[in-house]
Amino acid sequence: MRPILWALALAPFTLAVKHEDFKTCAQSSFCRRLKGIAKRQAESTSTFTSPYSVSPPTISDDEGRYTFPITSSLYPEIRFELRVDVLAEGNGIVRLRMDEVASSTGLRRYNETARWALVEAEPMLAGAGDSSVRTEKGKTVIRYGPKEAKLELEIQHSPFKITQSREGRAQVVINEKSLFHMEHFRKKKEKVEAVVGEAEQMVLGGDGVDRAWFEEEDDEAFEERFRQWTDSKPKGPEALSVDITFPGVEHIYGLPEHASPLSLPDTVGPHAHYSDPYRLYNVDIFEYLADSPMALYGAIPLLHAHSASHSVGILNLVGSDTFVDVEHTHTGVHTHWMSESGILDLLLLPGPRPSELFKQNAILTGTTALPPQWSTAYHQCRWNYVDETDVMDVQRRFDEVDIPLDVTWLDIEHAEEHRYFDWDAKHFPDPVRMQEAVAAKGRKMVAIIDPHIKKVDSFRIYSDAKDLDILVKKADGSNFEGWCWTGSSVWVDFFNPNSWDWWTRMFSFATWKDSTPSLFIWNDMNEPSVFDGPEISVPRDTIHHGGWENRDVHNINGMLFHNQTTQALIQRESPAQRPFVLSRSFFAGSQRFSAIWTGDNMGTWDHFAGETAMLLSNNIAGMSFSGADIGGFFGNPSPELLVRWYQAGAFMPFMRAHAHLDTKRREPYLYPEPTRGLIRDAVRTRYALLGVWYNAFHDASTQGWPIMRPQYVVFPEDKDGFAVDDQYYVGGEGLLVKPVTREGATTTEVYIADDQPYYDYFTHSLHPAQATPHNLTLSTPLSAYPVLIQGGSILPIRQRIRRSSPLMWQDPYTLIIALSKSGEAEGQLYSDDGTGYGYEGGEYVWRRFSLSLSAKGKGKKGGKGRMLRSERHPDSMEKEKERNGWAEKVGHVGVEQVVVLGLEEEPRDVKGARGERVEWKWEAGAAAGASGKGEEERASRLVLKKPGVGIVGDWQIEIS
Ligand SMILES: *[C@@H]1O[C@H](CO)[C@@H](O)[C@H](O)[C@H]1NC(C)=O
Numbered sequence: 030m031r032p033i034l035w036a037l038a039l040a041p042f043t044l045a046v047k048h049e050d051f052k053t054c055a056q057s058s059f060c061r062r063l064k065g066i067a068k069r070q071a072e073s074t075s076t077f078t079s080p081y082s083v084s085p086p087t088i089s090d091d092e093g094r095y096t097f098p099i100t101s102s103l104y105p106e107i108r109f110e111l112r113v114d115v116l117a118e119g120n121g122i123v124r125l126r127m128d129e130v131a132s133s134t135g136l137r138r139y140n141e142t143a144r145w146a147l148v149e150a151e152p153m154l155a156g157a158g159d160s161s162v163r164t165e166k167g168k169t170v171i172r173y174g175p176k177e178a179k180l181e182l183e184i185q186h187s188p189f190k191i192t193q194s195r196e197g198r199a200q201v202v203i204n205e206k207s208l209f210h211m212e213h214f215r216k217k218k219e220k221v222e223a224v225v226g227e228a229e230q231m232v233l234g235g236d237g238v239d240r241a242w243f244e245e246e247d248d249e250a251f252e253e254r255f256r257q258w259t260d261s262k263p264k265g266p267e268a269l270s271v272d273i274t275f276p277g278v279e280h281i282y283g284l285p286e287h288a289s290p291l292s293l294p295d296t297v298g299p300h301a302h303y304s305d306p307y308r309l310y311n312v313d314i315f316e317y318l319a320d321s322p323m324a325l326y327g328a329i330p331l332l333h334a335h336s337a338s339h340s341v342g343i344l345n346l347v348g349s350d351t352f353v354d355v356e357h358t359h360t361g362v363h364t365h366w367m368s369e370s371g372i373l374d375l376l377l378l379p380g381p382r383p384s385e386l387f388k389q390n391a392i393l394t395g396t397t398a399l400p401p402q403w404s405t406a407y408h409q410c411r412w413n414y415v416d417e418t419d420v421m422d423v424q425r426r427f428d429e430v431d432i433p434l435d436v437t438w439l440d441i442e443h444a445e446e447h448r449y450f451d452w453d454a455k456h457f458p459d460p461v462r463m464q465e466a467v468a469a470k471g472r473k474m475v476a477i478i479d480p481h482i483k484k485v486d487s488f489r490i491y492s493d494a495k496d497l498d499i500l501v502k503k504a505d506g507s508n509f510e511g512w513c514w515t516g517s518s519v520w521v522d523f524f525n526p527n528s529w530d531w532w533t534r535m536f537s538f539a540t541w542k543d544s545t546p547s548l549f550i551w552n553d554m555n556e557p558s559v560f561d562g563p564e565i566s567v568p569r570d571t572i573h574h575g576g577w578e579n580r581d582v583h584n585i586n587g588m589l590f591h592n593q594t595t596q597a598l599i600q601r602e603s604p605a606q607r608p609f610v611l612s613r614s615f616f617a618g619s620q621r622f623s624a625i626w627t628g629d630n631m632g633t634w635d636h637f638a639g640e641t642a643m644l645l646s647n648n649i650a651g652m653s654f655s656g657a658d659i660g661g662f663f664g665n666p667s668p669e670l671l672v673r674w675y676q677a678g679a680f681m682p683f684m685r686a687h688a689h690l691d692t693k694r695r696e697p698y699l700y701p702e703p704t705r706g707l708i709r710d711a712v713r714t715r716y717a718l719l720g721v722w723y724n725a726f727h728d729a730s731t732q733g734w735p736i737m738r739p740q741y742v743v744f745p746e747d748k749d750g751f752a753v754d755d756q757y758y759v760g761g762e763g764l765l766v767k768p769v770t771r772e773g774a775t776t777t778e779v780y781i782a783d784d785q786p787y788y789d790y791f792t793h794s795l796h797p798a799q800a801t802p803h804n805l806t807l808s809t810p811l812s813a814y815p816v817l818i819q820g821g822s823i824l825p826i827r828q829r830i831r832r833s834s835p836l837m838w839q840d841p842y843t844l845i846i847a848l849s850k851s852g853e854a855e856g857q858l859y860s861d862d863g864t865g866y867g868y869e870g871g872e873y874v875w876r877r878f879s880l881s882l883s884a885k886g887k888g889k890k891g892g893k894g895r896m897l898r899s900e901r902h903p904d905s906m907e908k909e910k911e912r913n914g915w916a917e918k919v920g921h922v923g924v925e926q927v928v929v930l931g932l933e934e935e936p937r938d939v940k941g942a943r944g945e946r947v948e949w950k951w952e953a954g955a956a957a958g959a960s961g962k963g964e965e966e967r968a969s970r971l972v973l974k975k976p977g978v979g980i981v982g983d984w985q986i987e988i989s
Pocket residue numbers: 137140141
């Protein structure tokens with residue numbers, strides 16, 4: 030959010046982003062300097078060689094860690110060091126770190142990004158025998174990873190170049206374009222010399238590259254102006270340039286957060302789609318553009334490079350302002366990373382397929398924390414629900430129109446003068462009463478706690494933080510002050526460990542007497558947003574713990590606030606309960622804490638259409654628990670747009686409607702039919718599928734798998750799907766979703782890559798399997814949108830929807846079984862108490878369902894015998910306790926129906942778990958194995974009523 034006055038001034042909402050508030054590459058001294066190298070190189074006719082080399086060509090080898098001295102011929106007196114770590118886990122992850130060593134200036138580059146982003150700042154090294162090294166003429170080769178993968182890292186000594194290869198094929202090349210450059214620390218007076226020194230000539234020979242060519246003089250290297258702000262840059266230039274090439278791939282994905290396609294288009298070269306590089310610099314951007322490489326609220330410096338034959342990934346641990354240029358050529362994709370400060374700390378994820386990349390990233394940065402189950406249900410937010418009556422009204426009116434709701438949110442106006450923690454007593458006279466009344470309906474509340482702290486001595490949060498001396502400082506050592514919702518404000522430095530216990534205490538029920546166990550938190554504005562700061566944030570020369578500048582840690586900052594709030598919620602109860610904290614800012618590793626959303630989007634069709642790709646990008650970069658404001662934060666969406674947005678929102682991992690203060694109220698109950706009914710249908714669909722969503726969250730939390738999976742992830746060999754970013758699969762559950770994002774669309778095309786039949790989730794019509802990839806054209810009047818079940822899947826759904834999800838815990842399930850073309854299917858159901866940590870000790874139920882052709886039935890004439898089984902999920906064996914509290918609690922939860930879609934004919938008999946005859950209903954229709962020309966037909970349906978089985982314990986049902 031941004032100031033009310035500005036927002037009012039901008040109404041109606043037709044204005045777009047204020048470009049001039051944010052720096053372009055050309056307006057950033059470091060980006061100008063580093064991009065200059067690339068430009069001159071591109072324009073130069075002579076060959077250009079990197080001045081960097083391994084010199085002297087020695088290596089020290091210390092059991093999985095190899096160290097190389099590096100020098101630049103331009104500055105022979107400066108020493109750099111490259112460290113190569115071969116990691117123990119992940120089937121061949123390599124970590125490359127490079128820093129300037131022993132600078133005579135005494136200055137140091139920031140080297141602690143990994144401390145925050147990674148689960149272990151120093152991941153374990155592979156053992157001595159797990160890698161080997163040999164030095165040949167002019168290069169050193171390290172062989173590592175699983176034997177059959179034949180992974181090699183070749184370090185060419187001069188010019189310096191690193192190539193990672195698998196089975197002899199290069200997959201990642203660093204410094205292929207000679208753009209690697211680590212600006213060494215220097216005194217201001219040491220001006221860049223235009224004269225070519227002896228040393229340079231010696232090494233660079235006739236190619237004309239001298240210091241001035243490589244480091245163009247830049248007046249702003251030591252002090253930089255942007256609009257009315259001056260950045261003091263006390264350490265001078267310390268930028269880092271690295272070019273990374275991915276040979277043999279056609280697509281790269283990742284680098285969230287940008288409002289851009291999932292497969293990143295070029296920013297340079299003949300096919301440039303954007304004129305500026307992708308930027309990673311967490312900012313509060315007002316009415317961002319729907320298609321742009323501009324920086325947004327979060328930053329994950331992770332890329333996947335993908336082709337039909339291989340996938341590799343890189344995680345570049347840098348927390349400073351970073352611009353990335355992208356260019357596709359016929360040989361591969363080139364990227365050029367330009368960062369303002371920090372060491373090189375680059376992790377090479379070897380793949381070789383997307384599934385392994387997710388595991389490798391999870392080993393490094395962790396997995397999605399398993400959220401409280403209710404937080405995967407529907408959230409209703411608005412700036413603002415004005416008082417207690419309003420909040421209770423929302424509860425009542427949702428109930429009246431029979432739309433389920435789990436969470437009601439309070440934006441900034443709930444706090445007295447935006448002094449978070451202090452409720453506005455006039456409008457919320459008894460916050461505990463209100464929270465308890467909401468909780469009595471099985472619901473929760475979320476209140477906003479932003480990082481800006483009102484600077485008045487009477488406010489305990491301010492006086493505490495000041496006394497503890499844990500505030501972000503200005504360059505001169507005094508506390509930094511800026512302007513935000515609260516007026517004059519200060520910010521806690523969450524890099525300072527002294528802030529941690531204190532912040533945790535602020536959330537204890539004893540300290541925060543106006544909070545209850547059903548109140549959860551929203552951390553907005555944590556880039557942080559500072560209304561009167563450069564680029565609406567803190568100045569880069571503000572100081573954090575350890576003397577580091579905001580410049581060094583800018584993109585990490587928001588994650589630390591998110592983490593500490595999350596820790597505080599975990600600790601406020603005993604035994605601990607799972608936290609829910611929504612953050613706007615994020616970094617690599619934020620998935621370990623809680624959810625994020627895509628910030629202040631607009632209620633327009635183009636913003637809506639772009640959200641799917643943004644969410645997919647977050648998901649593949651590890652940040653699965655994300656969503657976009659349903660309806661758009663700004664503006665007044667038409668009923669049609671709102672309905673479409675709810676339909677899409679029902680299939681986003683985080684499902685919340687939100688709206689700006691100046692928008693018309695748009696709670697679903699305010700609309701006449703048919704709008705209200707269509708919204709109701711969408712929300713209820715989410716509730717029917719909550720078990721499926723929880724399966725996907727569980728897989729994400731254990732395996733690092735994304736929840737929203739794009740085509741290239743599910744079908745890594747299907748080239749036609751590589752650029753598709755407007756449809757996706759939900760976890761590994763066999764649900765294919767395509768939001769309808771075109772106004773007035775009466776049909777929608779869905780791309781099908783595999784040769785399975787697909788079934789309409791709502792109508793159970795069957796789209797027969799086809800041998801080759803194809804598009805289905807589906808009829809999508811406003812009441813319909815493509816949600817397809819992939820043949821071969823079993824979905825555990827619930828048909829009774831209650832007013833909130835916790836009230837549904839003992840309702841029976843229905844198993845929807847969509848047969849594959851060979852007539853089989855499988856699925857899962859993971860469940861636990863949904864709120865605590867008992868699952869970590871085995872208090873859960875995890876079933877695997879399968880419907881397979883039974884040996885007995887196979888030979889029989891006419892019809893095939895089948896066995897439907899429920900058994901303990903094979904991956905569950907070790908941890909799930911034989912008898913556990915949760916299993917006992919849900920021992921009586923039954924399966925009320927089994928629906929089998931696509932059987933070839935009516936069975937003759939169905940025997941239940943105890944050999945008893947099970948009642949069924951048969952509706953003739955198309956069979957799963959039918960070959961068709963894409964003609965849609967109703968699938969045959971076998972409905973087993975009351976099959977007499979539950980979700981705990983093994984059982985089987987025989988269909989013959
Ligand atoms: C960061 O650099 C300092 C100084 O070179 C060193 O002492 C420290 O161990 C480094 N920290 C990490 C995490 O590499």
